[in-house]
Amino acid sequence: MLDSFIFLGLNWQAWITIISIFSILIVMAKTHxxxxxxxxxxxxxxxxxxxxxxxxxxxxxxxxPVVVHAAFFVVMAGLMQTGVLYWLTKNLLGTxxxxxxxxxxxxxxxxxxxxxxxxxxxxALFIDVVKIWARQIKTVPSRLLVPxxxxxxxxxxxxxxxxxxNLVISGLYADQTGYSLDFFxxxxxxxxxTTVGIILVLLFRNMIPCRETPESSFESTSDYTVELLVPxxxxxxxxxxxxxxxxxxxxxxxxxxxxxxxxxxxxxPSDEFILGGDRLIFAGQINEILELKRTHGLxxxxxxxYSINEIDNDRKLRTAYVGFGSDLINxxxxxxxxxxxxxxxxxxxxxxxxxVEGQPREVKLEAGDTLLLECPPKDDREIETLTKGxxxxxxxxxxxxxxxxxxxxxxxxxxxxxxxTFHILPLMATTMLAAGAMLIFKCCRMTKVTRxxxxxxxxxxxxxxxxxxxxxxTGIADIIANNVLSICGHNPYIIMxxxxxxxxxxxEFVSDVGASGVFFPIVYREAIALGCxxxxxxxxxxxxVTTSFAxxxxxSTHMLIYGPGGFxxxxxxxxxxxxxxxLLAANIFIxxxxxxx
Amino acid sequence: xxxDIQEQNGGMVAIFEGxxxxxxxxxxxxxxxxxxxxxxxQITLDCTKLEYIxxxxxxxxxxxxxxxxxxxxxxxxxxxxxxxxxxxxxxxxFNLFEIxxx
Numbered sequence: 106m107l108d109s110f111i112f113l114g115l116n117w118q119a120w121i122t123i124i125s126i127f128s129i130l131i132v133m134a135k136t137h138x139x140x141x142x143x144x145x146x147x148x149x150x151x152x153x154x155x156x157x158x159x160x161x162x163x164x165x166x167x168x169x170p171v172v173v174h175a176a177f178f179v180v181m182a183g184l185m186q187t188g189v190l191y192w193l194t195k196n197l198l199g200t201x202x203x204x205x206x207x208x209x210x211x212x213x214x215x216x217x218x219x220x221x222x223x224x225x226x227x228x229a230l231f232i233d234v235v236k237i238w239a240r241q242i243k244t245v246p247s248r249l250l251v252p253x254x255x256x257x258x259x260x261x262x263x264x265x266x267x268x269x270x271n272l273v274i275s276g277l278y279a280d281q282t283g284y285s286l287d288f289f290x291x292x293x294x295x296x297x298x299t300t301v302g303i304i305l306v307l308l309f310r311n312m313i314p315c316r317e318t319p320e321s322s323f324e325s326t327s328d329y330t331v332e333l334l335v336p337x338x339x340x341x342x343x344x345x346x347x348x349x350x351x352x353x354x355x356x357x358x359x360x361x362x363x364x365x366x367x368x369x370x371x372x373x374p375s376d377e378f379i380l381g382g383d384r385l386i387f388a389g390q391i392n393e394i395l396e397l398k399r400t401h402g403l404x405x406x407x408x409x410x411y412s413i414n415e416i417d418n419d420r421k422l423r424t425a426y427v428g429f430g431s432d433l434i435n436x437x438x439x440x441x442x443x444x445x446x447x448x449x450x451x452x453x454x455x456x457x458x459x460x461v462e463g464q465p466r467e468v469k470l471e472a473g474d475t476l477l478l479e480c481p482p483k484d485d486r487e488i489e490t491l492t493k494g495x496x497x498x499x500x501x502x503x504x505x506x507x508x509x510x511x512x513x514x515x516x517x518x519x520x521x522x523x524x525x526t527f528h529i530l531p532l533m534a535t536t537m538l539a540a541g542a543m544l545i546f547k548c549c550r551m552t553k554v555t556r557x558x559x560x561x562x563x564x565x566x567x568x569x570x571x572x573x574x575x576x577x578x579t580g581i582a583d584i585i586a587n588n589v590l591s592i593c594g595h596n597p598y599i600i601m602x603x604x605x606x607x608x609x610x611x612x613e614f615v616s617d618v619g620a621s622g623v624f625f626p627i628v629y630r631e632a633i634a635l636g637c638x639x640x641x642x643x644x645x646x647x648x649x650v651t652t653s654f655a656x657x658x659x660x661s662t663h664m665l666i667y668g669p670g671g672f673x674x675x676x677x678x679x680x681x682x683x684x685x686x687x688l689l690a691a692n693i694f695i696x697x698x699x700x701x702x
Numbered sequence: 703x704x705x706d707i708q709e710q711n712g713g714m715v716a717i718f719e720g721x722x723x724x725x726x727x728x729x730x731x732x733x734x735x736x737x738x739x740x741x742x743x744q745i746t747l748d749c750t751k752l753e754y755i756x757x758x759x760x761x762x763x764x765x766x767x768x769x770x771x772x773x774x775x776x777x778x779x780x781x782x783x784x785x786x787x788x789x790x791x792x793x794x795x796f797n798l799f800e801i802x803x804x
Contacts, residue, residue: 337792342794342798343764343767343797343798345768364756365789365792368756368757368758377761378761378765380757380760380764380793380794381792381793
């Protein structure tokens, strides 16, 4: 009696589980602790407290969603390296005449593609293509990146492998029932929602925000940090910054001087002398500050320069970004030897469209950083080959060679789908087989293949599965299920609506994967308690967690376009809320039509 | 860091001894005040015993140079060691000062 009063009918294990889940939410929202660490930390609490056994705690990492994902990363690497994906990006999209047409011509093929590849991968693949498209139809990339993200996630909801959350739910379903879901189980509801989604994006297209992209912000936005060197022979040597006209320059100002002996002078007083070898750090409009090279004889260089004549006049500026898995991450340009190796010089760094404080060459680089580099007058492709594995240029010319391996990789992909679609082998086995085939047929290099695997995502997926186990085991699922039933009555339609609404709301704040792990056991218990077939509940849950488009956190594809599109956090809200509501309605409608209760 | 300032042949001579690093340069700024006052004369900076010079030290030399330029004097630097020579080469001091080796 006392127990039920104090603990609301839940045992202490249940409370530890609940507190752990909420701690993850708080840690993710309030700190910079990486999500995978937050998840693993809470998992440790569950195992230590004995809420789940050691075997249960580790079972998540060997579960279907984790293994399928890991294998699929390798398959994707093969498709990427053999040029299959390149071929698709070049040939899948037509040439649009206007914005409206562009939306349709973008969303339909992207949705179809991401049903068979992973939605997140598809978005990553098409970001650059979409940027080029945007230029063609004279709009900003952000206006096309949002439709891209919607199309990929909606298309991904059509099959089990399209969205990570589908895999999680199907894995949990198989654990509960012993039956695996059909590869195309969510196809019809998914297709319907995708169609509704495309129509809605067309209708609401004016709500899609216009944002400048990070690389164009190098040209237009003020407030970037640019580093230039004073050659020994420069006329300004021995003068004060004011006398040399280098303090307040057109379009910016001198914020810092770094001397040859690493002494830093900031703020820079007007009577500060200029020495040869000084690195002058300016903040302001990049283009205008770079004019100082011409007007004042300053240079961009990684080593000391005596005379401006040592610098090739034909050097040109190019923007590139630090991709995930780049070997430049966590290093500084002044230390990593990259500039020396490639003959390039880092001029400026931008992070999420904003300037990074301090000396660009001393900035610890992060994935997603946009770099402005002065490149040697070499062939663009030569430069890209040289920087492979470190940087991706926005105006990339790199073309993977198409050849027999392209065909082999495509065949592997098709066979993988056929095997799992016709239940010849389970999904886990087919993806592992496909990954193995990619390696055996040398469609991707064995040595660097682990780089393509996003271990962080796998850790989160594994932990999510364990949380789902804990929620079931501790009785939280039963209690919440029973409480929802007692509040909402025993009408299965109302229960389904309420649960989808809750799941999709929660998924706006946590990832779709997290929400599916938490809600699956509850929804499943409710279906059983109601004496209904769990199938419609499960499918509606799959769609509900993926249609959370109002925040960048809820949607993994939104997260991906967030940086490249130059978006702000609230940008997705305006169109996202309407999409959320409309897609939820479409979801309930179609699921009940296809899988009647 | 020791700076010994003397009057010689109608000009000023400052003998630097030790390391003119950043903290020393801050202190030295006050010590060279007599040189600033005599910026209309020839000022010789004797670096025979100067072991090291930081950018702040160079700044001090430049300030003297500026002062003499306005008042009609002149700065001569003598007997720098090889390390300081390298620093002078990089910073462009050979173009700014008369540098002698006795």
